[in-house]
Amino acid sequence: MAPIKLYCDFFGHNYKLTKHVTKHVKEYTCKHCKKQLTTSSNGELIELTPTYKDINFVLERIYNNRRLRLKQKTLSSSIY
Template sequence: MILKKLICAVLGHQYVVSNNITAHVHEYRCKCCGEELTDTANGSVEKLTPKYKETNAILAEVYQRRMQRLSSGS
């Protein structure tokens, strides 16, 4: 694990989208070391903490319910 973190420190992280919360909020994971990030409300990217995980889970539920309601109402 230390070698992977060293590689990321030298070459930089290789982030890929690991979870789409909404159309504008995503969670990212580094392919090499596994570090996780998420989009925040102000448009920046922050480390994925337990607080952000909980917030993203609630946001995903609300977003899914809204999408279902909009698709069935048309």
């Protein structure tokens, strides 16, 4: 891990979008050292700690449920 970390220290992390939690919250992982970031409630990028992982998990579930419900609503309204 040491040479990879040095690489990141020197060139900076190379974050890639790894997860779409909600429309506004996303998770990023560094391609080299696997450090993870997420969007905080005020829109800043912060380190993805286990606490934030839990928050994102719940957020994702709420977000997906709402999207599913919206979809069903539009579906049924187009049928009737």
